[in-house]
Amino acid sequence: MTDTSPWLLRASGLSRYYGNRIGCQDVGFELWPGEVLAIVGESGSGKTTLLNCLSGRLTPTAGVVEYRMRDGTARGVFSLSEAERRFLARTDWGFVHQDARDGLRMSVSAGGNVGERLMAIGGRNYGAIRATALDWLGRVEIAEDRIDDRPDAFSGGMRQRLQIARNLVTGPRLVFMDEPTSGLDVSVQARLLDLLRGLVADLGLAAIIVTHDLAVARMISHRLMVMRAGKVVESGLTDQVLDDPQSPYAQLLVASVLQP
Structure with missing residues (x-):
């Protein structure tokens, strides 16, 4: 039961x-x-x-x-x-690390970091994944034109916000x-x-x-x-x-x- x-x-x-x-x-x-x-x-x-x-x-x-x-x-x-x-x-589940570098792929773009988690649960449509990534970047106050920038180009606060978006995009x-x-x-x-x-x-x-x-x-x-x-x-x-x-x-x- x-x-x-x-x-x-x-x-x-x-x-x-x-x-x-x-x-x-x-x-x-x-x-x-x-x-x-x-x-x-x-x-x-x-x-x-x-x-x-x-x-x-x-x-x-x-x-x-x-x-x-x-x-x-x-x-x-x-x-x-x-x-x-x-x-x-x-x-x-999501896990937000103290150091965002531990929770991000530093060699992958901001959009790619968010999109990877969607792909891990079966997302395959590139347009839909990118649109969702853009939406989540907006939610965590990262400008749309930074979607193709890598996290090492971001400030510490921006990296932490990106890590949050990566964790929350799958609706944990x-x-x-x-x-x-x-x-x-x-x-x-x-x-x-x-x-x-x-x-x-x-x-x-x-x-x-x-x-x-x-x-x-x-x-x-x-x-x-x-x-x-x-x-x-x-x-x-x-x-x-x-x-x-x-x-x-x-x-x-x-x-x-x-x-x-």
Whole structure:
């Protein structure tokens, strides 16, 4: 019988160890369709390890990650075949890297970067692919006349917007983001965040975003998990956690960043 509960992604007892060192330990949560979850913590807290386990890029030492497929069935991410996981990553999922160079083909034009993902799911009509690429470049505020330019001719902010277009063009249901605004100028960060927030809302996307920036988390996420030394020390609605943190570590983190 198909499980009819509403979650889209569920983690249970998720742990990853590097020898005796903890990457993440005993993490569990459910993510709902259209929900944005931010994972925050200082460098080395385990947030990127957790993101990589959730997205199937890193095999956990223990625990389960389940994803609800479009037909309503729940599948264990690590019980999928390699081909099934690759197809999922090309269709239902997106992954936005901190460095856009890791998520783009730098030797391929902007339009080609967007079009490649369409071709990976069966697109063959060149005119239709190019038209869709043009549409998506417009959505991420890249001028149409840059469609044939390669990403190495773009600024950092433009490359990140191109990476977003490449990920969203196939209409995914879930997007993983690893520090997507890190390393960008403040004004560029604000523009990118505003764009991301609008696209996530307009498309009804679920997203998991890793960030060290609590202001970013407040702006884009509905729910927040605070990590320290591989463990989740606090979780809840974003505004509640940031305005009234309960754990000593979350209180310290919020006080050091958000309060004057």
